[in-house]
Amino acid sequence: MPSLRTAMNASASALDVQRARLEVAVSNLANAESTAGVNGGPYRRREVLLEAVPSEGGGGGFGVRVAAIVEDQSPFQRRFEPSHPQADATGHIELPNVDVPMEMVDMLGAARAYQANLAAIALIRETVQKALEIGRG
Amino acid sequence: MPDSILNDSSLMAALGREMTRAVQRQSVAAGNLANAETPGYRAKEVQFAEALAGQLEGQGAVLQPLATHTRHLGGGADGEGVLRDVEGLAARRDGNTVQMEREMLALSRSGTDFASAQTVLAAKFRLVRYAINEGR
Numbered sequence: 198m199p200s201l202r203t204a205m206n207a208s209a210s211a212l213d214v215q216r217a218r219l220e221v222a223v224s225n226l227a228n229a230e231s232t233a234g235v236n237g238g239p240y241r242r243r244e245v246l247l248e249a250v251p252s253e254g255g256g257g258g259f260g261v262r263v264a265a266i267v268e269d270q271s272p273f274q275r276r277f278e279p280s281h282p283q284a285d286a287t288g289h290i291e292l293p294n295v296d297v298p299m300e301m302v303d304m305l306g307a308a309r310a311y312q313a314n315l316a317a318i319a320l321i322r323e324t325v326q327k328a329l330e331i332g333r334g
Numbered sequence: 335m336p337d338s339i340l341n342d343s344s345l346m347a348a349l350g351r352e353m354t355r356a357v358q359r360q361s362v363a364a365g366n367l368a369n370a371e372t373p374g375y376r377a378k379e380v381q382f383a384e385a386l387a388g389q390l391e392g393q394g395a396v397l398q399p400l401a402t403h404t405r406h407l408g409g410g411a412d413g414e415g416v417l418r419d420v421e422g423l424a425a426r427r428d429g430n431t432v433q434m435e436r437e438m439l440a441l442s443r444s445g446t447d448f449a450s451a452q453t454v455l456a457a458k459f460r461l462v463r464y465a466i467n468e469g470r
Contacts, residue, residue, distance in 0.1 A: 200357065200361070201357055201360070201361070203361045203364075204357070204360050204361035204363075204364040204365075205364070207361065207364040207365040207367075207368045208364045208367065208368055210368055211367065211368030211369075211370075214368075214371075215371075218371075247369070247371055247372040247373065248372065249365075249369045249372050249375045252361070252365060258361050258362035258363075258364065258365025258366065258378055258417070259365040259366075259368065259369055259375070259378070260365060260368055261368045261369045261372055306371065307371075310370055310371055313367055313370065313434055313438065314367055314368060316438065317363070317364050317367050317437075317438070317441055320360075320438075320441045320442055320445050321360060321364060321441070321445075323445055323449075324356070324357070324360060324444075324445045324448050324449070327445075327448055327449045327452045328353075328448070328452065330452065330456065331452055331455060331456055331459070333456075
């Protein structure tokens with residue numbers, strides 16, 4: 198039996214997920230030049246994997262959740278910078294595999310999706326309001 | 335007219351069912367919208383047309399779409415429909431078929447459907463109250 202609460206929960210789960218995407222994109226951007234990441238090497242770009250989950254009420258569609266946050270295993274960028282303390286024998290340093298334009302696009306996508314779900318919540322709230330009016334004289 | 339669609343309780347039951355459907359459509363659209371970025375997710379929709387056909391079947395009369403017995407519906411009790419994948423939508427590269435504007439439209443359309451059913455139901459209840467108050 199679907200209810201408006203189910204619908205609201207689905208939208209709320211999406212808000213959560215999109216915020217997580219935004220956070221990850223922002224930390225990727227912030228670390229676009231971090232040559233020393235958490236485990237020694239340069240920072241690795243992180244990516245959010247999304248997953249649809251059947252909503253609790255059943256029959257009322259799907260919510261969404263973050264399945265995992267994984268590290269992008271694509272190769273690091275290399276730049277010639279002999280004066281850098283971390284430069285190797287050939288004078289190159291390894292930089293994170295973060296592509297700044299790509300992160301910006303991802304952030305825009307997440308922000309738009311967030312807005313869309315907020316609009317959905319507003320519409321559902323209108324319906325709830327309307328339902329409450331049944332009891333009014 | 336024992337089977338009249340104009341008797342009070344069947345009309346109210348029908349309005350209730352219409353509201354349940356609107357809510358289910360709204361929940362499914364919200365779920366689709368929530369998964370607008372989930373790879374491989376197929377947009378879902380609730381199917382009521384078949385449920386209605388199942389309801390009409392075996393009754394003979396065409397003028398009885400508002401049968402009061404909830405079990406006459408194919409999809410389940412209380413006018414609940416069947417959930418299925420929407421066909422004919424173009425999939426994006428990640429296999430997702432959700433179209434945001436389509437879902438927003440579904441959300442606001444089902445909201446309107448709910449509001450109209452609610453308005454009629456409220457009018458119905460006003461009449462009942464009128465009767466209880468002996469016309470005052």
